[in-house]
Amino acid sequence: MSGPARTWTITAMTLGAVIVSALLLTFALQRLFQTEAQLATGSGESLLYALFQAHDQEQRLVLEAYRWKDGARREQDTEKLRLQMDLALSRMDVVSHGTLGRALAGTSEGPVIAAARTNLMAFNDAMETAIREGSPIPPALMDGLHTDASRLKIAATRVFLAERENIGRQRDRYSSVLWQAIVAILLILGCGAFIVARLLVSLRSAARAKEALRRDRDFSNLLLESSGDGVIAFDVEGRCTHWNSAMGRMFPAPCGSDVVGRAISEAYRLPEGHIILAMIRDTLAGQSLHMPAHPVPGGDRYIEKFTYPVWSDNAIIGGILFIRDVTDAHLARLQLVDRRDQLEATVKARTKDLEESLERETKLRELYKGFVSMVSHQFRTPLSIVDSSAQRMIRRGREMSEAEIRERAGKIRTAILRLTRLVSSTLNATKLDAGEIDFAPCRHDLGKLIVEACERQKETTPDRRFRLDLDQLPAAVSCDPLLIDQVVANLLSNAAKYSQPPDPIEIVAEADAQWIRIKVSDRGVGFPEGDHDNLFDRFFRARNAVGVEGTGIGLHVARTIARMHGGDVTASLRSGGGSTFILAIPTEKALAA
């Protein structure tokens, strides 16, 4: 037999035993109640007693009557006789009238009693007559009374026998009822024993089930406790059914660890509309929720919350809420984000560096290109002069006059001088760029320096005129005279190179509180619009400078030196043609400030 079928059979049997017990009990009780009701009725012994009393009083009356007959006829004897008569009659009335009389009237004793009463009444009349007349009572009447007494006795006997029969039958009936009740009770006892046995078995299995349940619960508690996450489970009422100590550590409840069995809102004293209560409500409505990492209010920890509804069959019977401490992970993530930002900044910086070095490289390449182009143009011409002079001297040999040799050698020397100048200016610029030039400022007469520079330029280009206006210059200016001399010389030779006589070269000095400006102006070719700054790049040659000897170094060197003084060299186009180059250096006052 399979488990469920067996269980069903046992349950049906137990139920059957209960029903049978109830039916038997009802039956037994009903029989007993019936019997009890019958017990209450029964007037047999009352009848017997009444008949006995009637018989006795009749006998006594007969005795008194005989005494009367024998001559006892005093007043008290009369009274006694009358009393006896009254008693006998009243006793006769008890069995002939009232409830007992009615009970006897229906039986065979009815006529006997009726006759006895009639006889008694006749005796009464005779007795009264005898008393009145003082005569004896007729013996026949007394005998009749005696006979009646005997009949009453016989009637009493019959009633007694009938009563005994009746009692016997009643006893038989009671006995049968009692036996039925006893059998019923025995059967009930049997059923009871079965039910008790079933109860014991049920109790034992219930105890076993409870034990298993307890073990299960212990195990689930262990499971709960082994979780590092805070776990709290609740039923549909929002009452806590499970709870672990990790939850207690994360969120200590005001009531301590006595949370299970209490409403969560009450145990944690959550105000109406608290986020947790809203989550519980939504979970019980069937939603699985996840609240990503967020800081715990009033703490430095971060937590994540998960809720899931708990289903049984197709109904939600509660929910479970996990709270995970994700502080470490969250901080690690934040750190990661920081690192990434740093990395990005580093990459950006590196990229910028790379771009800068690329730019520098590009510039350097431009520089080399400029240098190579400058060398190819500027060095080739003197070299070809030297070469052609040397070839002519070889070809002509002795035919050459001394003057001719002198002339050719002079050309060669001029070319070499030019080359030497190119090389030294290039080297100077390199030195300047490498910071190998000493900067030694001192108070110097700038006007004198300018005049001397003009004198030297005149030696190279005797056909040029210089117009000087240096009145505004202070007597002494703080500068490095060797370096400033180079700047002025560069500006003057540039003006001479890019302009033609007879236009004069004008040198004007201006001074204010901050600056001393030396302006060198010409009426030459000027420079292309937009090349203001490029002019000062190394090896830069303006487009309109082709065919003019130059390294493209001079202006670069001039600006570098001016900047070493804290000033600058700038270029501008003159209205009416030509250009003006301005050397600006700060005054002593400005430097001191």
Next chain:
Amino acid sequence: MQRSRDFRLPGRLLRLLRHLVILLTAFLMATAAHADGFAPPAGPVLLTVTGNLGRSNQGAAAAFDEALFAGLPQKRVETSTPWTDGTKVFEGVLLADLLDFLGVKARGRFRAVALNEYEIDTPLPEAIEHGALLATRMDGKPMTRRDKGPIWIVYPRDANPRIQDERHDARWVWQLARIEIE
């Protein structure tokens, strides 16, 4: 009955005269009369009460004739009985009133004795609690010796299921002649 009364008239008259003399004597001795005594019976004695009485009129006993008994407070009880048909109205003296009159405390037992020497003991408090009535009239008519008279101890049986019992019914003494208080 009427004839028998006529027949006894001389004796009764004689007794009446004697009683009148006694009554007169008692009246004359009024000043010396016993504080606890009461008038002795003038007619035939219906009921004699013996025992430790507070008041008496015949030695240590109290004897009541019809007039004395009728002088006690009369009460009514309406009930059916196991011996009669239908509901009957009984009139007579409550046992409690009789005991009050005799200055007897309701404790202990009393023995009721009938003319035919039937006797039964009853606890006094119970009898008083159950409202025992010494009835002399049934349905307005005086009860005779032939009809459970002259005194029948009745109880308000219909009103009290506790006394609707054969054992209690034995306390309904008819033709009551004597009460012996223990």
